[in-house]
Amino acid sequence: MDNTTTATPEVQQKTKFCKHCGAKIAEAAVICPQCGCQVEEIKKAEQPSIVINNANTNTNTNTNTINAAALGVRTKNKWVAFFLCLFLGYLGVHKFYEGRVGLGIVYLITFGLFGIGWFIDCLVLLFKPNPYYVR
Numbered sequence: 001m002d003n004t005t006t007a008t009p010e011v012q013q014k015t016k017f018c019k020h021c022g023a024k025i026a027e028a029a030v031i032c033p034q035c036g037c038q039v040e041e042i043k044k045a046e047q048p049s050i051v052i053n054n055a056n057t058n059t060n061t062n063t064n065t066i067n068a069a070a071l072g073v074r075t076k077n078k079w080v081a082f083f084l085c086l087f088l089g090y091l092g093v094h095k096f097y098e099g100r101v102g103l104g105i106v107y108l109i110t111f112g113l114f115g116i117g118w119f120i121d122c123l124v125l126l127f128k129p130n131p132y133y134v135r
């Protein structure tokens, strides 16, 4: 380990001066033995760089939104539509919510297609995914 066979025999080890107290200390010293201050950054063991790859989830949601908008499809909340249908379905409110104004008016006049359309729509909405899409 001792490589002192070089040209300068007097220098036993490389030294430096503490930036806190000015004492002559060993080059390799991290903590000054005189004042106890830290003089060097503590070298950490080199760790493999961790690459966090979370780009996939973001990209997916983005493309879905873009596709839906590009196709002229409206995204609707299932539960909003369901409760509108459940409580106000005989007025066709859930049809207005979906943007189907024509059907909404028909429901409004016929009390939800005499209750049949109202009933069926409640069931249909219940089994739709959330959110669901309306063309």
Ligand SMILES: [Zn+2]
Pocket: 018, 019, 020, 021, 022, 023, 032, 033, 034, 035, 036, 037
């Ligand atoms: Zn010092």
